[in-house]
Amino acid sequence: MIPTKPYQRMIRKSLFITTILPAFLIILIGFVTFLGVYRMIEINNLKHNIVQSKDIVTSLNQKVTKAINNNKHQFESLNPKNDHDKTEIRRLINDSIHIKDASMIYILENHDIKMTNNYEDKNLSNLLRIKSQNIKFNNGYYKLSIYIEEQPYLNQLHYKNNQHLLLVDSYDNVLYSNYEKIPSNYKVTLPKFGYVYKSEYIPELNAHIVLLKDIHEILNDGIKLLSIMLLTFIILTIFGYVSSSKISQVQTRDIESIIKRIKYAKERKLGTYEPLSRTSELEEINKYVYDLFESNEALIRSIEDTEKSLREIQLKEIERQFHPHFLFNTMQTIQYLVSTSPKKAEEILQKLSEMLRYSLRVKSDNVLVKDELLYIKKYVTIQNVRFDDKIKLLIDVPYDIKEMKIDKMCIFPFIENAIKHNEYECDLTINIRIRENTHNLLIIIKDDGEGMSKEQLRLTRENLNLSVYETTHLGLNHLNHKLILKYGLRSKIKIYSIENKGTMIALRIPRGR
Incomplete structure (x- = not known):
């Protein structure tokens, strides 16, 4: 999800607040009013129910007391230890507690006998x-x-109204409770907060009957109404958020599109160019983004292609530096000189090791x-050991130019190429000349070897432009690509040759590189 701009958030926030805040206040006031009204209703309900509960308990007590007193003389003539009398005693007690709309135990x-109808224990x-009364038997x-x-x-x-009944004596001992949070045989002081309750004194029991309701249960009773309010608020919140977002999006649609x-x-x-939804000054920015x-x-x-080409050239350059043909011929020459001229063999071996060390120095280009x-x-x-000193190397380079830096191995391939193509092993003169101007070093390598025919020259020039994987002329080809990639087309290698006259190579490298 694209983050919104501060001004869009401000628009959305203001619209959202103006939609939700009034709805929230209405729901809050409605909920508080609901709690107050519902509490008042519960208090009135408790008042009515406590009176009814007292009347029921008192009535049951009076009816049982009257029935037992009516059977008092019969109890006095019976003996609970006598099996025959036990049956009569059970009948009399059951008759005494047999009251409509009530089931009793x-x-x-x-100390030594117990009778009960609590068969379910x-x-x-x-x-x-x-x-609770003492009865006289015989x-x-x-x-x-x-x-x-x-x-x-x-x-x-208890089960329908969630009102809990307690019987409390004058010492605040709970004689009876159907509320699990306040068990029987528990001394209690009714809290001032969290409950609504009413109590009535029952003289027959010398205790107070208390009817209470937990305020949390009041909230549970009103959960449906509260759920409706919350659902309404959620709907209003979603509506407010969506509507404020839509309005802010309409106001800032073009800016968001540009972002x-x-x-x-x-x-x-x-992708391809797409105009904004509305014509405005922002279209100029939109066009600029696409152009950029x-x-x-x-x-x-272009950079990716260049990097790829450079990697290819570097790989080929490594291949070329370890030219097996040159190493093989040199090692054969050294082997020959070991027996004929050990000092010369040692000198050649030393120069070969220095050349290998130079070519493997890859820390700097x-x-x-x-x-x-010096490497050349x-x-x-x-090579002169092999060709009996038929190769003559002439170097014309001013001292200050010798202290300048050039690309490693950028001259050597031309020398190697000139010697390799001296097929008849005739005398060969190679001239290296370097000059400078304001911006460039001009390097010219000439030889008086076999030269090339016009067709050979044409093919050689074409090979310079082939991919490093499409030619076997690795030396000149990879060097040409490397110079063009680093310095541009102006550094492209130029080859001039006349058959039986010789060949000249010219290249231009920027100074200070």
């Missing part, structure tokens, strides 16, 4: 105890405890003129 016990600490007193197992209205408070094309131009992915891209691409291609001439002298000395 009883426990009758003393429910945890009594999770049940609301509405009655063998002593037994404690009777009665718990509410099921009561539709009380169950609805995008500049990016593509940097990545070399810009095309010029840059042409320059890059430029050498002093005097070093290049050693080469001619070695």
Whole structure:
């Protein structure tokens, strides 16, 4: 994604704020209002439900108490340890707790006997105890405890309304709780924050019945409304962002198009020319970007081609420097001289090693003129051993030019070529002449060898322009390409030759290179 400009971000930001801020304030006010109204409704609901809960618990307590008192005389005549009496006792208690819309569990016990209808072995600490009374039987007193197992209205408070019922004594001990966060047998002080609650005192139980609701659960009850508000806000946010982006894009479309094309131009992915969507002064910049891209691409291609050619020439130059034919002939000559003239053989071997050391010196492409001439002298000395001193080398180079730098091995190929083509091994004179003018060094190499016919001269000149992979004339060919690539066409090698008269080579190298 292309980064936007600061002015586009400012336009989009201002439009986005003017769209979203009012919507956010409306939703915020609506949500706060919802919490206030919903809390008020819950408080009123708690007031009503706590009264109803108190009435139900009180009514159940009174009905059970009345029924037990009515059976008091019958209990006194029965013995819980007697199996026959046990059946009667169970019947009497079940009749006492058999009340419409309520299911109860009883426990009758003393230190050595226990009777109950809790056949499912429910945890009594999770049940609301509405009655605890000592009952007299003919063998002593037994404690009777009665718990509410099921009561539709009380169950609805917990499961439907998420209201929690507690029974708390005067010492703030929790006698009963259906709220997992406040367990039974727990001393509690009801918090001032996070809950809404109402309480009523029940004299029959000497305890307060408390109905409370967690504010977080109030939020859960209103989650649907909150979700609608959030969904509305998200839709408005998306709409505001999209609309502000669209408007800012329309206002800055042409500028962004130019920025995008500049990016593509940097990545070399810009295609053919495309005008802007609207006619404006920016079209001049757009045209300039395309023109600059095309010029840059042409320059890059030229540089790549040049680098490729230079690499090819360097490879061929390495191949040429290790000319096996010259090494073979020289080693044969040394082998011959070892037996006939050991000192001469040692001298030739020394010059050969110096030549190899010079040719392998690749740290610099430029050498002093005097070093290049010294290399040529050693080469001619070695060749004269083979040709019985028939090669004469004349050097006409002023002293100050000898201290200048030229391209390494830029003269040697011509000397090598002149000797190689002296087929009849006649006397051969090679003249090296170097002069300077304001900007260039002019190098002329002449020999009085066989020369070339017009056809041979034409072919030789054509071979100079072939690729290094398309010719076997590596020496002159690669040197010609190298000079043209480095210095331009003005440094191209010029060859002149007359059959049976000799050959002259001329080349021009800029000074100070």
